[in-house]
Amino acid sequence: MFIEAECSSGRFRGLVQLSKACTSNGDANRMNIHSSARFTPAGRALLVRRVAQEHWSVAAAAEAAGVSPRTAYKWLARLEAEGPAGLVDRTSRPKRSPTKVPAGWQATVLELRRLRMTGAAIAKRLGIPRSTVARILKRGGLERLKKLDPVVPVRRYERSKPGDAAEKGPRAVSKMSPNRRSIPVDSRGLAST
Numbered sequence: 001m002f003i004e005a006e007c008s009s010g011r012f013r014g015l016v017q018l019s020k021a022c023t024s025n026g027d028a029n030r031m032n033i034h035s036s037a038r039f040t041p042a043g044r045a046l047l048v049r050r051v052a053q054e055h056w057s058v059a060a061a062a063e064a065a066g067v068s069p070r071t072a073y074k075w076l077a078r079l080e081a082e083g084p085a086g087l088v089d090r091t092s093r094p095k096r097s098p099t100k101v102p103a104g105w106q107a108t109v110l111e112l113r114r115l116r117m118t119g120a121a122i123a124k125r126l127g128i129p130r131s132t133v134a135r136i137l138k139r140g141g142l143e144r145l146k147k148l149d150p151v152v153p154v155r156r157y158e159r160s161k162p163g164d165a166a167e168k169g170p171r172a173v174s175k176m177s178p179n180r181r182s183i184p185v186d187s188r189g190l191a192s193t
Contacts, residue, residue, distance in 0.1 A: 038066050044075050044087045051076060101132060109136045116145065 043065055050061040051072070062072035078086035105126070112122045119137060123130040137143045 106136050110140045113142045
């Protein structure tokens with residue numbers, strides 16, 4: 001989609017091509033825009049076209065788009081500064097996190113957990129908050145101590161032939177010894193040891 005745009009300062013003039021990500025909700029767009037969103041990239045392009053090409057006032061274009069004039073000026077300034085890419089949604093993820101726990105500390109927390117220490121003990125030993133330790137353990141998949149234990153396969157008692165134990169009768173089946181051999185049963189169904 002092309003729009004002809006000229007900013008009020010005259011510093012930006014010409015046709016503006018909006019990418020597919022800017023005009024539709026395709027896979028290229030990282031934001032999940034719902035169908036009734038008020039101000040999508042296509043709506044921003046319409047606002048810019050009304051102001052730059054159709055010579056609407058900023059207040060009238062903003063009112064028609066359902067946003068404040070301040071928001072309209074913001075998008076016009078972004079178009080002027082960045083071009084068509086300025087009309088696309090930006091990520092809300094911070095560029096840097098100064099309080100982020102260093103990777104070395106994260107590895108230390110996970111190593112202490114593998115030594116079967118609790119989250120509170122790790123926090124006390126390293127001098128960092130318990131909530132931070134809990135978040136690191138969750139991210140590392142070790143939030144529960146039982147996740148450190150190896151998975152024990154289920155032991156099932158199986159016979160070579162189906163119904164093999166049932167041939168001896170219900171009392172004989174119920175009197176199996178711990179080493180999985182049947183206890184001899186007399187004719188009355190009592191164990192004869």
